[in-house]
Amino acid sequence: MRDLPKTFDHNEAEPRLYREQEEAGLFKPQGEGDPYAIVIPPPNVTGSLHVGHALNNTLQDILCRYRRRQGRKVLWQFGVDHAGIATQMVVERQMAERQEPHRREIGREAFVEKVWEWKGESGGMIKDQLKRLGASLDWSRERFTMDEGLSAAVRRVFVQMYRDGLIYRDKRLVNWDPKFQTAISDLEVENQEVNGKMWNFAYPLADGPVDGISEIVIATTRPETMLGDGAVAVHPDDERYTNLIGKKVRLPIVDRLIPIIADEYPDPELGTGAVKITGAHDFNDFEVAKRHNIPLLMLMDAEARMISTPDNNVPERYDGVDRFEARKMVIAEIEEQGLLRGIEDKLIMQPFGDRSGVVIEPMLTDQWYVDAKTMAGPAIDAVRTGETKFVPENWSKTYYNWMENIEPWCISRQLWWGHRIPVWYGPDGEAFCAETEAEAHRLATEHYDGEAVELTQDTDVLDTWFSSALWPFSTLGWPEDTDELKAFYPTSVLSTAFDIIFFWVARMMMMAMHFQKEIPFETVYIHALVRDENGQKMSKSKGNVVDPLEYIDEFGADPLRFTLASQATQGRDLSLSKQRVEGYRNFRTKLWNAARFLQLREVPLTDEVVDPQTLELPLNQWIAHEASAMSFEVSRALDAFRFDEAAAAIYQFTWRTYCDWYLELAKPVLDDCDAAAVTETKAALSSTLRTILITLEPFMPFVCREVYAAMNDGALPFDQQSWAVADFTAPDAAKQIEAAIALISEIRSARTEVNVPVTAKLELIAINATDGARALCEAQEPAIKRLARIETIKQTDQAPTGSIQIVSGGTTYALPVVGVIDLDAELARLDKEIGTAQGQLKKAQGKLGNERFVSKAPPEVVAEERARVERFSEELEQLTVAKARLEAL
RNA sequence: GCGCGUAUAGCUCAGCGGUAGAGCACUUCGUUGACAUCGAAGGGGUCCCAAGUUCGAUCCUUGGUACGCGCACCA
Numbered sequence: 020m021r022d023l024p025k026t027f028d029h030n031e032a033e034p035r036l037y038r039e040q041e042e043a044g045l046f047k048p049q050g051e052g053d054p055y056a057i058v059i060p061p062p063n064v065t066g067s068l069h070v071g072h073a074l075n076n077t078l079q080d081i082l083c084r085y086r087r088r089q090g091r092k093v094l095w096q097f098g099v100d101h102a103g104i105a106t107q108m109v110v111e112r113q114m115a116e117r118q119e120p121h122r123r124e125i126g127r128e129a130f131v132e133k134v135w136e137w138k139g140e141s142g143g144m145i146k147d148q149l150k151r152l153g154a155s156l157d158w159s160r161e162r163f164t165m166d167e168g169l170s171a172a173v174r175r176v177f178v179q180m181y182r183d184g185l186i187y188r189d190k191r192l193v194n195w196d197p198k199f200q201t202a203i204s205d206l207e208v209e210n211q212e213v214n215g216k217m218w219n220f221a222y223p224l225a226d227g228p229v230d231g232i233s234e235i236v237i238a239t240t241r242p243e244t245m246l247g248d249g250a251v252a253v254h255p256d257d258e259r260y261t262n263l264i265g266k267k268v269r270l271p272i273v274d275r276l277i278p279i280i281a282d283e284y285p286d287p288e289l290g291t292g293a294v295k296i297t298g299a300h301d302f303n304d305f306e307v308a309k310r311h312n313i314p315l316l317m318l319m320d321a322e323a324r325m326i327s328t329p330d331n332n333v334p335e336r337y338d339g340v341d342r343f344e345a346r347k348m349v350i351a352e353i354e355e356q357g358l359l360r361g362i363e364d365k366l367i368m369q370p371f372g373d374r375s376g377v378v379i380e381p382m383l384t385d386q387w388y389v390d391a392k393t394m395a396g397p398a399i400d401a402v403r404t405g406e407t408k409f410v411p412e413n414w415s416k417t418y419y420n421w422m423e424n425i426e427p428w429c430i431s432r433q434l435w436w437g438h439r440i441p442v443w444y445g446p447d448g449e450a451f452c453a454e455t456e457a458e459a460h461r462l463a464t465e466h467y468d469g470e471a472v473e474l475t476q477d478t479d480v481l482d483t484w485f486s487s488a489l490w491p492f493s494t495l496g497w498p499e500d501t502d503e504l505k506a507f508y509p510t511s512v513l514s515t516a517f518d519i520i521f522f523w524v525a526r527m528m529m530m531a532m533h534f535q536k537e538i539p540f541e542t543v544y545i546h547a548l549v550r551d552e553n554g555q556k557m558s559k560s561k562g563n564v565v566d567p568l569e570y571i572d573e574f575g576a577d578p579l580r581f582t583l584a585s586q587a588t589q590g591r592d593l594s595l596s597k598q599r600v601e602g603y604r605n606f607r608t609k610l611w612n613a614a615r616f617l618q619l620r621e622v623p624l625t626d627e628v629v630d631p632q633t634l635e636l637p638l639n640q641w642i643a644h645e646a647s648a649m650s651f652e653v654s655r656a657l658d659a660f661r662f663d664e665a666a667a668a669i670y671q672f673t674w675r676t677y678c679d680w681y682l683e684l685a686k687p688v689l690d691d692c693d694a695a696a697v698t699e700t701k702a703a704l705s706s707t708l709r710t711i712l713i714t715l716e717p718f719m720p721f722v723c724r725e726v727y728a729a730m731n732d733g734a735l736p737f738d739q740q741s742w743a744v745a746d747f748t749a750p751d752a753a754k755q756i757e758a759a760i761a762l763i764s765e766i767r768s769a770r771t772e773v774n775v776p777v778t779a780k781l782e783l784i785a786i787n788a789t790d791g792a793r794a795l796c797e798a799q800e801p802a803i804k805r806l807a808r809i810e811t812i813k814q815t816d817q818a819p820t821g822s823i824q825i826v827s828g829g830t831t832y833a834l835p836v837v838g839v840i841d842l843d844a845e846l847a848r849l850d851k852e853i854g855t856a857q858g859q860l861k862k863a864q865g866k867l868g869n870e871r872f873v874s875k876a877p878p879e880v881v882a883e884e885r886a887r888v889e890r891f892s893e894e895l896e897q898l899t900v901a902k903a904r905l906e907a908l
Numbered sequence: 909g910c911g912c913g914u915a916u917a918g919c920u921c922a923g924c925g926g927u928a929g930a931g932c933a934c935u936u937c938g939u940u941g942a943c944a945u946c947g948a949a950g951g952g953g954u955c956c957c958a959a960g961u962u963c964g965a966u967c968c969u970u971g972g973u974a975c976g977c978g979c980a981c982c983a
Contacts, residue, residue, distance in 0.1 A: 026945085210980090217983080238983055252983090285983075294983045303983080368982070413912070417978070420911060424979085517978085548977090556976095585931085586921075590913070592976090594920055598932055605945045616942030663922070667930070682942075764949095771949040777938065808940095859927070866926080871963040880926060880964095887927085 020623040021729045027611045029575030033721045037150055040724075045087075045738055046155045048094045048506075055091040056507035057083060058491050058540075059156060060515050060523070061164065063102035064138050065109045068148035070549040070557065070595060071516060073567035076154045077580045078546060078587060078662055079514050083155055084717035085657050086511075088742040094507050095155060096494050098162035099142065103483040104199055104374045107436040110134050127435050134436050148568060153576045153720050162494045164486040165438065172493035173438045173486050174454040176534060181442075181452040185390045185533075186430070188450070192305045193429055195382035197323035198375035201433035202386050204482060205426060206521055208370045208379050215367035218242050219291065219360035220353050222251060222268035225276050229262050235279065236360050238290035240367050241300075242353070243325070243345040246273055246333045249313035250296040255281040257292050272352050273332050280311050299383045315383055321433075323380045342380070387431040387440060387479070391529065395422045398528035407528065407538045410660050411589045414517060414545045421521050428526075430482045437480030445472050488526035491539035513540040516548065544660050548592040549583075570600050577719035578604040584718050585666035606670060607722050610711070613678050614726045617708060620689055622701045623732030624709050629702045631747040636696060637798060638688065639703040640752035642681045643745075645672065646710045650744035653714050669715050677707060680760055687801035713740050758791070759799040762827045766807040766834065769825050772848045774841045775834075780810040784833040786818050792830035824849070824901035829890070831897045842905070849902045856898060860891040 040046065048054070057079050062072060083095045110133060111122060122130040149156060162169060180186040193202040220242070221234040235251055248270055253260035260279070267276045284307050285294045298308030298315040308315055316331040325345045327338035337345055353359050370379040399422050401407050402415050409415040431440060442452045443459040449466060451474065453459040463472055486493070491513070495504040509531075515524060524543055531539035550556055551563040558564065570579045581603040586593035617623075631643035649672040656665035681704075688700045708730075716723040716737075727737045734740075766783070775781065783803065785792055796803065796812050803809055818824060822833040823845055863884050866872050873881055 025943095240983075290983050292983095296983095301983085303981090365982095416912070420979075521978095588922070591921075592914095596920065596932080599920075601945080602931060605943095608945045609943065612943035612946085614942080619942065667922075671930085678943085679947090768949060771937075774937095777948085778940085805940095862927085866964075869963060872926095873963080875963045876926080884926080 020618065020732045023611065023615050023618060023726065023729050025615075027575075027607065027722055027725065029577070029721065030572070032725050033151070033153070033571075033576055036721050036724050037153060040155065040720075041150075041158070043738075046095070046157045047159060048092045048157070049087065050090065050092050052090040052092045054094065054506045055083075055086040056094040056096065056510040057512050057514065058096040058494055058510055059098065060513075060519070061098045061100035061162075061487065061490065062145045063105055064099045064142040064163070065102055065105050066145050068145055068152070068567055070565050070567050072145070072149075073152060073579065074549050074583045074587065074593075075514055075516065075546055076149060076152055077583045078544070079512075080152070080154045080580075080720075081584060081662060081665075081717040082512060082514075082657070084720065085742070087155075087738075088713065088716070088740070090741065092506070094160075094503070095157055096160060096162070096507075096510075097146075097156040097158055098490070098494055099145075099164070100483060100487055101138075101163065101165045101437065103432060103434055103437040103480065104201070104203075106134060106138075107434055108199070108374060110137050110436075113137070122435065130435055151568065151571050151576060153580065155720075160494075164483070164490075168496065168499075169486060169489070169493045170438060171454070172489050172497055173481065174441045175498045176489060176530065177441050177481070177485075178452050178454050179534070180389065185393060187388055187390065188385060189388050189427070190383065190385045192299070192302055192381045193384055193386050194370065194372075195321075195323075195380045195384070196372040196375050196377065197319075197321065197380055198372065198377045199434065200321040202382075202384060202429055202431060203372060203379070204429050204484075207373045209373050210368045210370050212366050213369045215240055215365055215369070217290070217363045217365045217367075218350060218353075219362075220245065220271070220295075221358040221360050222270060222277075222295075223358075224263070225267040225269045229266060232263065234358075235260070235263060235268055235293050236291045237293045237295045239295055240365065241346070242349040243342050244297040244300045244318065245270070245295055245349060246325070246337065246345075247297045247299055247316035247318040247331060248277055248295045249298050249308055249316060250277050250311065251279045252282045252285050252294045252296050252307055253279060253292060254283065254285045254287050257285070257287040259287075259292060271356055271358055272334065272349065275332055278313075280307075280313075282307050282310065300381050302381055305381070305383075317383055319380060319382070386429050387481075389428040389430055391425045391428045394529035394533060395425050395525075397532035398422060398525065401528060401532055401538050407540060408542050410542055410544045413590075414520065414543070417517070418520055418525060422525055425525075428482075430485050431477075431479040432482055433478075434480050437483065438486060440477040440479050440481060442477040443474035444477065445474060450477075484522055484526055487523055488530040489534075491527055491531060492535055497534075508535065509538050510540045512542045512544055514544040514546060517545050518548075520545070542660075546587060547590075550592050550594050565595055570597070574600050574604040575607070575721065577607050577721050580720075581606065581666060581670075581718050584662040585670070587662040589661070606674060607719060609674055609678055610715070610719075610722060611726065613673075613682060614708065614730060616682060617704055618730065620701070620704075622704050622708075624705055624712075624727060624730045624734050625732050626734040627702060629699075629706045631745055631749070634699060634703065634749075636688070636699055636703075637749075637752035637755045638681070638684050638802075639699055640749035641756035642677070642703055642707050643747050644749040644753050645676050646707050647744055647747040649676075650710060650714055650742075651746070654742070657717075666718060669711070669718065673711050673715065677711060680756075681707070683806055684756070684759070684799075684802045687805045691801055709734075709740070710744055712737070713742060755795060755798060758795050758828050759802060762795065762832070763803060763807045765825045765827045766803075766809070766832070769823050769834065769848060770808075773823050773836070773844045775823075775836055777808070779836075780808050781834045781836060783807070783809045783812045784819065784822070784835065785812070785814050786831045786833060787816050788814055788830050789828070792828060795828070818901070818904060820904065824898075824904075826852070826894045826897045826901075829893060831901065846902070846905060849898055849905065853895060853898045853902065856891050856895040860888060860895060863887040863891065 083093050087093045194208050196203050217238050217240050219236050219238050221236050223234045237251055251268055263279045264281045266279050270277050285292060296304045296307050296313060298305050298313055299317050318325055318331060319342060320326050323342045325337040325340045327333040327335045372379055402418060441454060442450050444450055445463055451459040451462040453462055459474055463474055491510050492508055495501060495508055497504055527539045551565060567579060578600050582600045634640045634643060649668050652668040653665045685700050685704060688696055712723045712727050724737055785796055800812055818833045819835050822835040824831055824833050866884050
């Protein structure tokens with residue numbers, strides 16, 4: 020046993036303790052137990068630890084440490100995501116800051132080289148931060164979505180899906196990000212409401228007025244796209260326009276003739292009921308254009324600047340003009356021509372790139388797609404049958420909702436950082452999809468009848484989420500048939516935030532069901548969002564972002580972890596407040612000091628196993644009983660992912676039960692009792708502390724390890740201690756100690772209320788004590804004396820005059836306080852007690868007086884109510900007697 | 909428009925068909941040998957509103973109010 024210093028220095032201890040664990044190999048799968056695996060949601064290589072990571076990784080760490088101690092062979096798989104757009108953006112920005120040439124100038128290969136360099140230098144930051152949090156990840160198995168093995172997995176999957184027809188190339192409208200000049204998926208588009216305008220333009224009828232009508236007025240929020248209009252559509256039932264269907268209008272500015280067509284799409288209630296159709300720049304219009312065979316005119320280049328081509332007929336003055344500038348020009352020209360029929364302010368939904376923040380442009384391009392609809396079927400079934408469970412369960416609805424309406428997944432990105440699409444093209448554009456270039460050549464040679472041809476690889480890379488979707492099996496070594504894959508797949512739990520269900524969880528489900536024919540994980544635990552202490556969403560612009568590392572600096576990782584766990588309830592976001600972290604820092608200190616108390620009394624941690632059955636003292640039986648209950652409660656809660664309940668149980672037990680009561684009640688035993696009682700109590704003090712350390716360790720690994728190591732006297736190393744605690748109950752002992760606690764509390768309360776000086780030692784007189792009360796006073800005499808500041812305990816059948824009287828457990832106790840008693844205060848106190856008893860009695864009697872309650876309520880409820888009536892009337896009687904005596908003085 | 913969620917103490921949140929809880933904050937008292945990062949005692953709630961189901965509703969049902977989130981649409 021080594022003396023614990025007065026305080027726990029987390030800044031010194033935590034890094035040291037972490038190193039010790041890592042060096043001891045504790046984070047690697049150990050033993051031959053039932054495998055338990057969690058794959059970490061791979062942080063971005065650009066990432067740094069934010070509160071969401073802190074929460075998620077704390078919870079995963081708790082699960083892993085808990086399962087390890089249960090003897091499971093635990094793998095917590097670490098890895099990092101290459102984060103295509105995000106990383107390319109970071110590196111490009113850095114290059115710009117250093118005034119280095121743009122990536123296009125240095126070329127693809129050199130740029131990718133630079134990104135790898137950058138990754139090597141600054142990509143590991145989050146690892147150190149996770150270590151500071153205490154995350155027990157297996158660093159030796161670190162993977163990267165672009166390492167060799169995972170890249171091979173990506174190619175295998177792509178080729179397989181291509182051959183199965185689940186990946187295909189298609190020309191359709193995509194969400195185009197003009198800043199990054201790449202396509203992005205629907206999920207990467209954020210629709211935001213912005214203040215915009217709606218303009219009404221008149222398109223003159225080409226062949227003169229029809230029934231006196233000479234123009235058709237369309238409404239648009241995007242005037243610049245009118246340059247590419249291919250038609251004007253009206254609803255077939257819209258009587259205003261029936262006569263115009265089939266006529267042509269002269270499109271202003273470009274001076275093209277376009278038809279007026281009838282289609283179900285226009286809503287007669289909206290706008291003018293006539294809709295301009297720009298097939299190449301609007302998703303709805305694209306569908307209409309396809310139905311009516313209307314030409315799709317591309318208006319913009321990759322940077323969303325207007326282009327003038329022989330095809331689109333756009334006047335040359337627009338060539339190279341930014342789309343928003345072009346908008347102004349169009350409006351001005353329309354107005355000049357006298358065709359502007361109105362402007363209206365309007366809130367419009369505008370699509371923005373989630374990374375770039377610029378307005379997304381629908382563009383007609385060739386892209387690669389995954390047939391998500393086909394893939395979704397088995398993934399939906401896996402959740403519906405309960406093979407994979409969402410916790411909390413209601414997230415499965417979100418999952419179904421999305422999966423059942425899933426659209427093709429655009430997986431190609433016009434970026435340089437990422438997995439290059441494994442497709443090579445022949446001179447005639449013929450595509451050869453293969454895992455290697457050599458294989459592509461083989462296919463090509465075969466295709467071209469033995470003729471060797473030049474092949475060029477597709478220049479696009481894959482969506483980052485494509486490789487993440489393989490994470491649960493690619494990190495275990497797939498496509499190789501590894502031992503890890505056999506042992507740890509399917510993984511046990513996936514823990515993540517709800518906003519990533521579509522991006523990641525759903526796609527992992529689809530890929531896993533297709534390639535493993537088995538679920539990727541048994542449980543998807545969806546944790547809450549961390550908000551600031553006012554419940555506000557954290558954001559850089561609000562300036563309310565909490566840096567978890569600051570809390571770790573100030574308080575240590577343990578309190579932060581405990582705070583996050585204690586707040587991790589189901590179905591509600593959590594608010595992270597500094598005060599709460601402080602509160603749990605105090606909790607850590609409390610535990611520390613309890614351990615110091617044991618040291619002071621020379622109680623080390625040993626492995627002298629105390630069989631609770633052999634305990635003699637009710638006090639020790641009681642703490643063993645409580646410790647057992649606590650341990651089972653924590654297990655139950657963790658099994659159900661109720662981190663908050665687990666944290667509450669261990670907190671409550673450690674502070675309230677062990678420190679407040681058990682240590683205090685044990686002191687008189689240690690001081691005054693015989694050697695056997697002292698020995699037994701020391702053993703119980705020790706084994707209960709050990710239970711606390713074992714149970715708390717998943718939540719507060721650092722302080723628990725430090726205390727255990729310092730106090731260990733010949734016991735097993737901490738990590739060999741098992742989670743299991745004897746299932747022990749001692750109802751009689753529990754009853755007695757609870758009664759003692761109740762009595763002591765009531766004496767203390769009465770003393771305070773009647774203003775008895777704290778230092779005054781009183782006599783306690785049990786009046787006509789019940790057998791139980793007699794036994795209690797005898798067995799717990801030292802404790803009652805010490806904790807309630809009692810001089811002597813007596814039994815009598817007559818209350819003395821001039822005393823406070825309390826009723827506890829059916830017995831009246833008198834505390835003679837002649838000279839110090841505050842008569843009015845005691846009267847007031849008794850009145851309060853009487854009032855409470857009366858209230859309870861009335862309530863219970865009321866129920867029993869209700870005929871229907873007695874006949875319909877379950878018998879045990881009725882019986883309970885009867886017992887309450889008895890108890891409260893007795894108590895009331897005793898209190899009334901006490902009051903009468905007092906008044907008689 | 910579709911879907912999900914929340915409303916309980918001053919604050920942040922648990923909870924339960926039968927007696928309403930925790931942490932923090934607040935009040936009073938306290939340098940008794942683990943702990944002032946502490947201890948003891950205490951104050952504080954129409955469990956959002958209304959109706960219904962029930963012997964009994966804070967809890968279940970319906971409707972309302974307020975707030976939040978996701979998806980879709982808006983020429």
